[in-house]
Amino acid sequence: MARAGVTVERLAEAAAELADEVGLENVTVSELARRFGVKDASLYSHIRNAHELRVRVAVLALAELADRGAAALAGRAGKDALVAFANVYRDYAGEHPGRYAAAQVELDPETARASAARRHSDMMRAILRGYSLVEPDQTDAVRLLGSAFHGFVSLERAGGFRHHPRGADESWGRVLDTLDVALRNWPVSADDSGHDDN
Amino acid sequence: MARAGVTVERLAEAAAELADEVGLENVTVSELARRFGVKDASLYSHIRNAHELRVRVAVLALAELADRGAAALAGRAGKDALVAFANVYRDYAGEHPGRYAAAQVELDPETARASAARRHSDMMRAILRGYSLVEPDQTDAVRLLGSAFHGFVSLERAGGFRHHPRGADESWGRVLDTLDVALRNWPVSADDSGHDDN
DNA sequence: TGTATTTTCCTAGAGGTCCTAGGATAAGGA
DNA sequence: TCCTTATCCTAGGACCTCTAGGAAAATACA
Numbered sequence: 001m002a003r004a005g006v007t008v009e010r011l012a013e014a015a016a017e018l019a020d021e022v023g024l025e026n027v028t029v030s031e032l033a034r035r036f037g038v039k040d041a042s043l044y045s046h047i048r049n050a051h052e053l054r055v056r057v058a059v060l061a062l063a064e065l066a067d068r069g070a071a072a073l074a075g076r077a078g079k080d081a082l083v084a085f086a087n088v089y090r091d092y093a094g095e096h097p098g099r100y101a102a103a104q105v106e107l108d109p110e111t112a113r114a115s116a117a118r119r120h121s122d123m124m125r126a127i128l129r130g131y132s133l134v135e136p137d138q139t140d141a142v143r144l145l146g147s148a149f150h151g152f153v154s155l156e157r158a159g160g161f162r163h164h165p166r167g168a169d170e171s172w173g174r175v176l177d178t179l180d181v182a183l184r185n186w187p188v189s190a191d192d193s194g195h196d197d198n
Numbered sequence: 199m200a201r202a203g204v205t206v207e208r209l210a211e212a213a214a215e216l217a218d219e220v221g222l223e224n225v226t227v228s229e230l231a232r233r234f235g236v237k238d239a240s241l242y243s244h245i246r247n248a249h250e251l252r253v254r255v256a257v258l259a260l261a262e263l264a265d266r267g268a269a270a271l272a273g274r275a276g277k278d279a280l281v282a283f284a285n286v287y288r289d290y291a292g293e294h295p296g297r298y299a300a301a302q303v304e305l306d307p308e309t310a311r312a313s314a315a316r317r318h319s320d321m322m323r324a325i326l327r328g329y330s331l332v333e334p335d336q337t338d339a340v341r342l343l344g345s346a347f348h349g350f351v352s353l354e355r356a357g358g359f360r361h362h363p364r365g366a367d368e369s370w371g372r373v374l375d376t377l378d379v380a381l382r383n384w385p386v387s388a389d390d391s392g393h394d395d396n
Numbered sequence: 397t398g399t400a401t402t403t404t405c406c407t408a409g410a411g412g413t414c415c416t417a418g419g420a421t422a423a424g425g426a
Numbered sequence: 427t428c429c430t431t432a433t434c435c436t437a438g439g440a441c442c443t444c445t446a447g448g449a450a451a452a453t454a455c456a
Contacts, residue, residue, distance in 0.1 A: 003422065003433060025223070030413060041415075042434050050414065106356045117361070139364040140372040144346065146358070147373065151349025152341065158304050160344070163315070166337040174338040174387070175345065182380040189372070201404060201451065228442060239444075240405045248443065 004038050008046050011036075012056035019057055019098025027053060027098070054105055059115050061099035065092055066116035069123050078130035079180045085127055086149050086176055093153045100153070120146075131183040141183060148179055202236045206244050209234075210254035217255055217296025225251060225296070252303055257313050259297035263290050264314035267321050276328035277378040283325055284347050284374055291351045298351070318344075329381040339381060346377060 014035055019027045029050050033040040047053055065088070072084040093100040107115060124142040133141050152175060155161060161168045212233055217225045227248050231238040245251055263286070270282040291298040305313060322340040331339050350373060353359065359366045 006433080028413065029415085038433090039435065040413080041417095041436085044415065045433055104352070104356055109361075112357075112361065117358075121362075136364050136368065137372070139362055140369045140376075143350065143353070143359060143369045144373045144376055146353055147349030148342065148346050149349070150353060151345030151347070154302070154352065155341070155344055155348060158302055159310075160315075161341060162307075163310065164319075164337060166334050170334070171338045171341045174335070174385075175342045177385045177388075178338075178342055178380050181383055181385045182376050185379055185383060187372075187375045187379045190375075204404080226442065227444085236404090237406065238442080239407080239446095242444065243404055 004036050004042075006036050006038065006043065006046055008056065011043065011046055011053070012060050015053050016057045016060050016096070016099050016102070019102055020096050021098070024054065024057070024098045024101040027057070029053065054102055055107060055111060057099060057102035058105045058107060059111065061096070061103040062116040062120070064096075064099070065089070065103060066119040066123070068092060069120065073123055073126060079176075081127045081130060082145075082180055082183075083176050085123065086145075086172075089149045090153050090156075090172065093157060097157060100157075104150070104154075128183070131186070133183070133186055137186055137189070141186065144182075145179065148175065202234050202240075204234050204236065204241065204244055206254065209241065209244055209251070210258050213251050214255045214258050214294070214297050214300070217300055218294050219296070222252065222255070222296045222299040225255070227251065252300055253305060253309060255297060255300040256303045256305060257309065259294070259301040260314040260318070262294075262297070263287070263301060264317040264321070266290060267318065271321055271324060277374075279325045279328060280343075280378055280381075281374050283321065284343075284370075287347045288351050288354075288370065291355060295355060298355075302348075302352075326381070329384070331381070331384055335384055335387070339384065342380075343377065346373065 011032065014032055015027050018031060018035070029043055029047075030040045032053070033043050036043075047056070068088045069085055072088045073081055076084050107117075121142055124145055125138060127145070128138055128141055131141070152172065156168050161171065209230065212230055213225050216229060216233070227241050227245075228238045230251070231241050234241075245254075266286045267283055270286045271279055274282050305315070319340055322343055323336060325343070326336055326339055329339070350370065354366050359369065
């Protein structure tokens with residue numbers, strides 16, 4: 001019998017597609033094997049366990065997201081860059097909910113280092129070049145942006161904004177306005193304040 | 199044989215405890231039955247399915263979180279209230295990761311309405327009384343706060359802040375400082391700007 | 397108190413998932 | 427051509443979800 005041509009790459013891609021269709025938690029080795037026309041036991045020649053499947057989807061999603069982010073950032077700066085980058089996150093989560101969910105799974109340090117996670121923080125720091133922030137404020141700002149983006153998308157996807165007539169799109173725009181203002185008026189650290197003239 | 203005394207309340211409580219121990223995704227009907235000393239089939243007299251278990255943990259967590267939030271808010275206002283409330287979220291997620299994860303599961307509209315979800319947004323609005331915001335800015339601000347709190351906690355729990363020496367505690371404090379400033383300098387809506395003097 | 401009803405728990409079992417062990421066969425290289 | 431390796435198979439154990447139908451405890455009621 002001819003072989004099915006299963007590879008880890010095709011597996012990850014199929015798992016990502018499946019995750020977008022039925023949700024990450026419903027991505028099973030069995031269903032994936034079914035889609036490839038092989039027995040589920042056969043997939044264990046390519047992956048160690050079901051968890052690795054999710055990790056591979058996570059890595060895939062982080063890379064796709066980073067690519068989109070980089071494209072969005074090209075030729076932009078300041079608030080323009082901030083908004084474009086933020087929309088990449090939100091749009092990606094809308095188009096690929098399963099992949100986006102996967103991107104939040106905890107990765108072991110080694111996998112995390114090999115992933116596009118670093119590119120994400122680097123891009124955020126690039127955005128912050130439009131605002132004058134030095135360490136450790138820059139790191140704190142990266143974390144604020146990451147938190148706000150992910151938190152908003154996460155709550156929106158979970159239906160947290162559906163109990164109120166105010167549109168999510170409008171809130172999103174205002175949240176980005178506010179973050180822009182916040183970055184431009186970044187507060188002075190309590191450690192430094194009061195020592196300005198000494 | 200004497201009965202085990204299983205009730206939906208005790209089940210939800212036990213499921214919440216189990217979730218904190220082994221993670222929400224590992225909360226199974228079987229394990230729960232084992233802890234109550236009954237057969238797994240017996241639990242289906244109390245709950246419809248495994249999903250209901252998670253929903254009940256979610257409702258429980260939302261209520262506990264709302265209680266803690268209310269206690270933290272008592273006698274506080276302005277930034278003091280903001281920080282106290284935010285810390286309730288973060289501390290709860292630290293103490294009860296499984297419960298916190300459950301609080302993010304999507305609830306059907308009916309369950310959501312009967313849950314403490316409304317109390318949460320009401321408390322956020324109470325905090326915003328310390329800042330002068332009118333609708334729809336108030337709703338947008340509630341969403342920004344919810345996003346930032348949840349996003350930070352979520353990323354922190356997923357290990358997203360472990361690849362950098364900057365401590366999460368310090369960033370958290372600065373993020374709250376920034377949110378406080380942002381709320382006090384809430385940007386004028388683009389719809390209104392330019393019409394100030396007309 | 398005795399009886400009827402309801403609730404809780406049981407056994408049995410179907411069907412799904414994960415994963416391992418060990419064997420067969422296709423593909424590619426010496 | 428033969429050997430090696432990778433891919434796929436069958437078989438099966440362990441665990442999970444959930445249903446059906448029955449027994450027994452608790453409760454309600456006469």
